Amino acid sequence: MAQIGKVAVIGAGVMGAGIAAQVANSGTPVVLLDIVPPGAANRNAIAEGAVAKMLKTEPAPFMSKAAAKLVTTGNVADHLDLLAECDWIVEAVIERLDVKQALYAKIEARRKKGSVVSSNTSTIPLAKLTEGLPESFARDFVITHFFNPPRYMRLLELVTSAKNNPDAVRVLTEFCDYRLGKGVVPCKDRPGFIANRLGVYWLQTAVVTAFAMGLDVEDADAIIGKPFGVPKTGVFGLLDLIGLDLMPHVNASMAASLPPEDPFHAMNRPAPLIERMIKEGYTGRKGKGGFYRLNREMGKRKEAIDLKSGDYRAQKKARVEAIEDSGKSLTKLFEHDSVHGRYAWTVMSETLTYAAMLVGDAADEIESIDEAMRLGYNWKSGPFELIDKIGVDWFVARLEAEGRAVPPVLRAARGKSFYRVEDGKRQALTLSGDYKTLHRPEGxxxxxxxxxxxxxxxxxxxxxxxxxxxxxxxxxxxxxxxxxxxxxxxxxxxxxxxxxxxxxxxxxxxxxxxxxxxxxxxxxxxxxxxxxxxxxxxxxxxxxxxxxxxxxxxxxxxxxxxxxxxxxxxxxxxxxxxxxxxxxxxxxxxEVGVGLIPGWGGCKEMLARWQRANRLPRGPMPAVGKVFEYISTATxxxxxxxxxxxxxxxxxxxxxxxxxxxxxxxxxxxxxxxxxxxxxEPATYVLPGPSGKVALDMAVDSFVRLGKATKHDRVVSGVLAEILSGDGTDPTETISEDRMSELERTGFMKLIRNSDSLARIEHMLETGRPLRN
Known part of the structure; x- marks a missing residue:
């Protein structure tokens, strides 16, 4: 296989469309296909609708509107012949084996020889997907499991087989790495692969334990959050983001595919409150709210659900004594004699022990499991890095004191650490108890x-x-x-x-x-x-x-x-x-968001860029107008x-x-x-002078009248207009870079003395949001 020059994605749901968008973001043409909607006049409506929706979605799947032009939309009834032009075909349809295999037969009949076909599945084993299909198809088939949203989540789990052409796997891996920006983690063909196998267990354990201990969701998220390098959403906030209605399907899939002895089954317990929330439309951020919601009937009051009563109440700021008392020591947090300390230990000891069990099953290397959790769940440290912070011996001793099983890799790590630096090189512990040096890929x-x-x-x-x-x-x-x-x-x-x-x-x-x-x-x-x-x-x-x-x-x-x-x-x-x-x-x-203007050369440098560009009509005003637009609106x-x-x-x-x-x-x-x-070469500037300032001021005045700009916006923009117009400069003369710096400095000092600007700064520091005064 040479290189990947064109890609096809079949399935224009949220995931498939997102994968297509990321391919387009890389500058690679991509075909996006879906079924023909019954009775629709537009046979390409689903794929076209997916692209149109992504152009309006925030956070945006496309890195620019230009990227969307690289997507060719169509349907699987009329446009499968387009697959003959593609080097990589991604299947992202419903998680049903029969549907996937029927599609694979159609793909096999139309694809070019040697093109890679992959499934985005996270639940169906590769061996099952290729069962009964031609050897030629199995040779070119892999699993590429993206994480949602594909643009922002860096993990891609790759499952291959002994039948695959190593050269094709290398080309695909390099494309996903260099062009799509993914951390490609090879996985074994096991249920849930690595990140979801461990991540779902972690989430389920945290939820079940919070219900059992009667914790407030804010406290639970604070505990299983910053102390462990987990994003501030914690667990319940993350479930709101994922969608509560998705989790029962994921859990059911895991329960059906994992062996009976897997610890997941003990944590897969029904939660009547969550079932009720889903039934009533409280599915998280995409629904009416989830564990957290914004109550618009009470002035957009932030609320959280009470896990004991099932009723919403005002959201509180978590103040967890166990976290404050322990400082940055995880062992002190675990040893804290409180329900919060016990919660931290129960959730994380179960999670980290489960991670240790996966070595040799989901992956052979601890670094693969750590990388999967860092990139797939945004943990700052992987589970084995966390155990090193806790202390391997302390962790194992407590497990043994509680009569719990100690997985082999934890036993192999006793008296050691999972990672070490030897001769300036980072090394990782293997299942045999030896260390191996970790090598970064070329580049x-x-x-x-x-x-x-x-x-x-x-x-x-x-x-x-x-x-x-x-x-x-x-x-x-x-x-x-x-x-x-x-x-x-x-x-x-x-x-x-x-x-x-x-x-x-x-x-x-x-x-x-x-x-x-x-x-x-x-x-x-x-x-x-x-x-x-x-x-x-x-x-x-x-x-x-x-x-x-x-x-x-x-x-x-x-x-x-x-x-x-x-x-x-x-x-x-x-x-x-x-x-x-x-x-x-x-x-x-x-800077205008805090009542100031750029004071370290931002105005002059942006102006120099736009004056040198060939995008605008000649004359000083077009470049000034463009820079004024960007800076005055804090774009x-x-x-x-x-x-x-x-x-x-x-x-x-x-x-x-x-x-x-x-x-x-x-x-x-x-x-x-x-x-x-x-x-x-030193920059010089031709500025529009007083007439340019008048034009800029008039534009701001119109925004104020329309309610799109505030009273102090007018003041700040007025100072910015003085700088960009040259503060009385003759438009027939050039001014120096030093003069532009002087104008910036003067304007900055004028605004920093303004009480309304100081109010904006104070508000930003206190709330993290701009003050509209």
């Missing part, structure tokens, strides 16, 4: 691995600089949520000077959830409350100088963002020579592809689909640029 470079064998070249409380080899330095934010503060700006300045002397290039990158959420608002509010205006102005000036030094440094600077890159974080992207962005980068200049690109459309990413910038490959790609780009690097 994967992680800062976490660099840290195993080296110390930072520079470091302070909020940032570090690391030598990542070949003459490239990596600058890393380490503050809370990677918010930007004076320490980061100071160390960035020192890093620039160091690279000048000793290195070829600089990459700005980190492995946090977000690249940077912007400037530290708490520090800004504190300084404003004590009227420390000189300090604030000094920080603004320092940031401008440092970012300008970064832009004109005599070496290439590559920014490698992932997650949110907002405000000052976005401004770092704008001052870099190149951007190598993870596909899931959400970038924008959002955030919801993908790297959208950031390209907004000109945050330029045509020469690049996108990496797989998060694990981002640093490697950024480093390669930096080294390629270093060969014959020349700093950019």
């Amino acid at each position: 994967v470079l992680l800062l976490a691995d660099v840290k195993l064998t080296s110390k930072p070249v520079l470091k302070n409380a909020s940032a570090s600089a690391w030598d990542i080899g070949d003459g490239v330095l990596c600058f890393e934010f380490t503050s809370q949520m990677n918010s930007l503060d004076p320490d980061i700006v100071t160390l960035l300045g020192k890093t620039i000077e160091l690279v000048k002397k000793e290195y070829k290039a600089l990459v700005i990158y980190n492995e946090g959830s977000n690249f940077s959420v912007g400037a530290n608002l708490g520090l800004a509010l504190f300084a404003a409350n004590i009227a420390s205006w000189n300090d604030i102005q000094g920080l603004v000036a320092m940031g401008q100088i440092t970012y300008k030094t970064l832009k004109y440094a005599p070496f290439p600077v590559v920014a490698a963002p992932s997650g949110m890159a907002l405000g000052g974080g976005c401004e770092i992207l704008l001052h870099s020579d190149a951007i190598q962005a993870h596909a899931e980068t959400y970038a924008g200049l959002v 955030v690109a919801k993908s790297a592809a959208e950031a390209q459309e907004m000109m945050i990413l330029r045509p020469g910038d690049a996108i990496t689909m797989n998060r694990y490959r981002l640093l490697f790609d950024a480093k390669a780009k930096a080294l390629k640029m270093a060969g014959n690097y020349k700093p950019p």
Whole structure:
């Protein structure tokens, strides 16, 4: 098999349509087919409807509207001949063996020779799916189990057979890795594979135990949440997200396919309250609510269900003494003499013991199980990494003290840990009790691995600089949520000077959830409350100088963002020579949301990008109008592809689909640029002057009259209009970059002194939401 150039997805339900969207996001043409609806005038209505719905869905399955144009819709009655053009055919229809096998016979008659066919099933074994079908079909058939939603969930479980062509499996794996951005985890052909086998058991155990112990759902979610590195939804919030009505089907499937001795059966108990909720339409976020709901009849009051009475009540903020008393110690949490401590131990000891049982069954390697839970359920640490944090010996001793069975891999780990670092290399324990070295795939470079064998070249409380080899330095934010503060700006300045002397290039990158959420608002509010205006102005000036030094440094600077890159974080992207962005980068200049304007060069850099673009009519006003629109509305690109459309990413910038490959790609780009690097030419600007400001003000006034903008929006936008129009500048003259920086600095200081802006900052810090004043 050569390469995958075109894909087909059969089944345009939520999952199938989502898979098709992610294929299109990769830039690959995809055919999406479904049945002909009975009596429908439009025979392609289901597939076409799925695409139309995805274009309106939030969070969006498509990374850009342009991606949707790569989807060709059709139906299985009229368009199966299109399969002859496809290198990979994904089946995502109803979980019924007879329906799937009937479809496979039709696929086999029309597909091209050597094309891969896969099922997205999570419940039917591969051997069953291919039973009775031709050998030629079985040779090319695998299971590719995506997680929902396919764009955002990074796990793809791959089940193959001894009959498969190894070359075809390699090509498919590489496509899913490089092009779709998936962490491909090989699995054995077992019920539920890895992530759902363990994840469903974890969820079921947490629910059953919460009912048995009479816990409040908020407390249960707090306990089985942050302490264990589980997303803040916890368990009940996650079930609301998944859909309560889905779980009985999943549980029934697991119960039917797992052997009688499997511990899942003991936890698969009926829950009359959940059955009643489903019957009444309380199926979670997609329904009228679930364990949590928004009561619109009581002023959008947030409510939670009482597991004992079955009635809704006002949602409370969880204050769990067991968590507060234990600090970050999981053993102290487990030992806490309270119902909450007992809940934590019961749920997690059952879950972690079950994970240990799966070694040799669902997967042979502990690292596969850990990776599946990290990528499939967004756990920060896999189950074996959690056991290492708890302490293997402590964990085993408590199991034995309670008379519980200890799985073989736990016995093999006694006196050891599941992971260790030996000679600078991470190793994992095997079922035999030996260790094996873990090797990253080619093209994967992680800062976490660099840290195993080296110390930072520079470091302070909020940032570090690391030598990542070949003459490239990596600058890393380490503050809370990677918010930007004076320490980061100071160390960035020192890093620039160091690279000048000793290195070829600089990459700005980190492995946090977000690249940077912007400037530290708490520090800004504190300084404003004590009227420390000189300090604030000094920080603004320092940031401008440092970012300008970064832009004109005599070496290439590559920014490698992932997650949110907002405000000052976005401004770092704008001052870099190149951007190598993870596909899931959400970038924008959002300062107006807190009553401010970009003060570290965001206005001038966005304006320079749009003035150089060939997308707009000639003259100063079109570019000014576009930049004003984005900044005044705090527009955030919801993908790297959208950031390209907004000109945050330029045509020469690049996108990496797989998060694990981002640093490697950024480093390669930096080294390629270093060969014959020349700093950019200084920018100059032609601005529209007073008439341009009037036009911008009139646009804002109309939004205020329509109720789409507030009184203070007018004030903030007025300052932004002053900057972008040039504050009285003659439209026939050019102004310098330094003058643009001065306008930004003046505008920022004017707004930081405004009490309404300070109210916005305070509200954002307290609630995490913008104040509409």
